[in-house]
Amino acid sequence: MTIALIVAAGSGERLGADRPKALVEVAGRPMLQWSIDALAAMGEVQRIVVALPPGTHAPPGVIGVDGGSTRSESVRRALAAAGDGDPVIVHDAARPLLTPALAREVTGALQRDEQAAAAIAAAPVSDTIKRVDAGGAVSETLARDSLWAVQTPQVFRRGALERALDVSEDLLAVATDDAWLVERSGGRVIVVNVSGENLKVTTPLDLEVAALLLARRSPEQP
Ligand code: CTP
Numbered sequence: 394m395t396i397a398l399i400v401a402a403g404s405g406e407r408l409g410a411d412r413p414k415a416l417v418e419v420a421g422r423p424m425l426q427w428s429i430d431a432l433a434a435m436g437e438v439q440r441i442v443v444a445l446p447p448g449t450h451a452p453p454g455v456i457g458v459d460g461g462s463t464r465s466e467s468v469r470r471a472l473a474a475a476g477d478g479d480p481v482i483v484h485d486a487a488r489p490l491l492t493p494a495l496a497r498e499v500t501g502a503l504q505r506d507e508q509a510a511a512a513i514a515a516a517p518v519s520d521t522i523k524r525v526d527a528g529g530a531v532s533e534t535l536a537r538d539s540l541w542a543v544q545t546p547q548v549f550r551r552g553a554l555e556r557a558l559d560v561s562e563d564l565l566a567v568a569t570d571d572a573w574l575v576e577r578s579g580g581r582v583i584v585v586n587v588s589g590e591n592l593k594v595t596t597p598l599d600l601e602v603a604a605l606l607l608a609r610r611s612p613e614q615p
């Protein structure tokens with residue numbers, strides 16, 4: 394059976410709200426609750442563990458753990474509290490537009506590729522990406538057709554995730570996603586092209602857009 398880990402322990406500095414980002418209300422629910430509801434609606438998910446800002450109570454129906462000082466440390470703590478289950482869905486509470494269908498696209502891709510250690514939600518980049526030097530001048534324009542912007546959910550075979558997280562705190566601190574920790578040890582990570590709606594709430598503008606998109610959903614829809 395599948396287990397799901399939601400990392401929600403960040404402070405949300407760039408959002409600048411009066412509380413941790415995951416607890417900010419969006420379209421009538423705390424941001425974290427949208428992701429919990431989506432994952433809880435999946436019959437194949439047997440347990441949900443949430444890494445929370447220290448001192449926060451876990452919402453009903455999930456296991457809560459105190460998050461760590463970095464995102465990957467929060468993932469490691471959540472996995473340690475998860476009990477058995479394989480594969481493992483890792484998701485950011487900062488992406489409240491998650492749906493069961495989207496999570497299933499990613500878990501399905503991992504199931505179909507026996508060689509893969511992980512499958513991750515991603516979208517081809519639409520902007521042209523340039524490398525810029527310290528003086529503010531362009532040093533290189535990258536070939537856009539091979540560039541993808543990576544999201545969560547990221548789904549891992551349990552053993553691969555455990556091995557990937559079994560590294561020093563310094564390495565965990567520089568990992569902006571867990572898939573990188575798998576890649577650096579040679580693991581095969583496949584991308585799943587998902588729609589642009591799965592946006593990440595970082596700034597107040599993102600919060601406004603997410604609220605509009607979530608308000609459009611029917612009340613029963615996770
Ligand atoms: N996260 C976490 N533990 C941390 C840092 C981040 O669980 N120590 C989680 C956040 O709660 C979020 C996800 O990782 O769901 C992605 O991080 P990000 O969007 O950067 O959120 P914050 O770190 O909260 O925001 P900011 O960087 O603006 O402070």
Ligand code: MG
Binds near residue numbers: 403
């Ligand atoms: Mg952060």
